[in-house]
Amino acid sequence: MRPTAIPGRDPGGESTVRRTTARSIWLQALVCLAVIVGVIAGDITIAQARVATNHKRAALRKLHRAEVAYVAQVDAISRQLFTAVQPVQNALDKLDASRPQYIQAARDAVVNTKTTTAVKALDVQIAKLRPTTTFTGQHTALQAALKEMVKHLTTLEHGKKSKDASDLLDEPYSGATLNLSIAEDNWQKTLAGLDAATHRVQAPSPGSVGSTRPHAALAASKASWIFSADAACASSSHQLFLLKEPSQSAPLPTIAKYEDKYAAIITKVNADLRKIALPAKDKLYLSRTIYRSIKANDTLAMSARTLARALRARSIALLNESDAQEHVATKGMSSLSQQMKAYGAEYCGWFFDPHPKTDTNKAGGGGTISA
Numbered sequence: 001m002r003p004t005a006i007p008g009r010d011p012g013g014e015s016t017v018r019r020t021t022a023r024s025i026w027l028q029a030l031v032c033l034a035v036i037v038g039v040i041a042g043d044i045t046i047a048q049a050r051v052a053t054n055h056k057r058a059a060l061r062k063l064h065r066a067e068v069a070y071v072a073q074v075d076a077i078s079r080q081l082f083t084a085v086q087p088v089q090n091a092l093d094k095l096d097a098s099r100p101q102y103i104q105a106a107r108d109a110v111v112n113t114k115t116t117t118a119v120k121a122l123d124v125q126i127a128k129l130r131p132t133t134t135f136t137g138q139h140t141a142l143q144a145a146l147k148e149m150v151k152h153l154t155t156l157e158h159g160k161k162s163k164d165a166s167d168l169l170d171e172p173y174s175g176a177t178l179n180l181s182i183a184e185d186n187w188q189k190t191l192a193g194l195d196a197a198t199h200r201v202q203a204p205s206p207g208s209v210g211s212t213r214p215h216a217a218l219a220a221s222k223a224s225w226i227f228s229a230d231a232a233c234a235s236s237s238h239q240l241f242l243l244k245e246p247s248q249s250a251p252l253p254t255i256a257k258y259e260d261k262y263a264a265i266i267t268k269v270n271a272d273l274r275k276i277a278l279p280a281k282d283k284l285y286l287s288r289t290i291y292r293s294i295k296a297n298d299t300l301a302m303s304a305r306t307l308a309r310a311l312r313a314r315s316i317a318l319l320n321e322s323d324a325q326e327h328v329a330t331k332g333m334s335s336l337s338q339q340m341k342a343y344g345a346e347y348c349g350w351f352f353d354p355h356p357k358t359d360t361n362k363a364g365g366g367g368t369i370s371a
Contacts, residue, residue, distance in 0.1 A: 126143055302325055
């Protein structure tokens with residue numbers, strides 16, 4: 001017979017309630033613990049992710065700083081490259097069969113400035129740079145462009161061995177001129193990409209006529225001086241050629257008029273030479289040599305004017321004075337000629353030579369000063 005429960009009494013009820021309450025508290029504790037552990041684990045995961053993100057950002061910032069530092073060095077080298085090569089490129093841009101008056105000037109500016117040596121030194125500087133892993137391809141491209149420039153500049157400088165300046169219009173020099181411009185374009189294209197990637201203003205770099213790149217002020221250089229000097233001498237040479245010399249039987253006023261025109265031409269070449277900007281590193285040398293000796297040409301012009309006066313006045317005294325001035329001018333112009341040749345302005349050296357050898361290639365329809 002089952003026991004009958006007394007109303008209002010449950011012998012095992014209290015213990016059951018206690019066990020249920022304890023189990024509930026224990027379960028709640030487990031849930032709370034699980035929540036706490038979950039929260040802690042989540043916090044740890046988030047913290048780890050945040051640390052990883054911070055590390056990644058720090059690494060990116062470090063990489064960016066390294067990239068900027070590398071490109072800054074490349075930009076500095078590019079500025080030096082621009083200074084070294086652009087004057088020669090400017091001369092090559094004027095090396096045109098339709099402008100024969102510039103051929104000798106361009107030739108002298110290219111072959112007498114040792115630009116190859118300067119570019120080789122820059123190639124050594126580039127080789128010493130350590131690019132970031134992100135820029136190794138660009139670094140290789142820059143080195144390749146420099147080596148191409150050295151190669152083609154070397155070919156062009158060998159044109160010094162040619163007796164005819166117009167040889168530079170033919171192979172292998174014409175091909176070297178084209179390939180040099182291509183190498184310059186390759187350098188500039190790579191440089192532009194590096195500057196854009198690091199948010200820098202594009203640095204100057206050499207380029208042929210028509211190239212799209214930033215324009216920068218170019219200081220006077222040996223190449224620019226040689227080109228300008230030879231161009232001035234070529235212009236005066238042509239004017240002397242066009243100046244028709246009177247015969248010995250011509251009337252004295254006609255001869256006097258010729259001497260005045262002759263004096264005006266050689267005075268102008270001196271004025272043109274004095275207007276040329278001097279390269280900073282050679283300014284003192286040029287002042288002590290060429291620009292000192294050029295006064296002999298001033299004396300030659302003075303001699304021509306004195307002769308014109310002597311003829312008009314029929315003065316023996318003025319004629320003797322003219323002869324004396326010419327004698328002094330001849331001595332000084334011999335030095336001027338040698339100094340021009342030594343500096344690289346070979347056409348001017350031939351132009352000012354008081355006793356030049358006949359050279360139809362140099363004359364090109366012109367003539368030399370005859371003391």
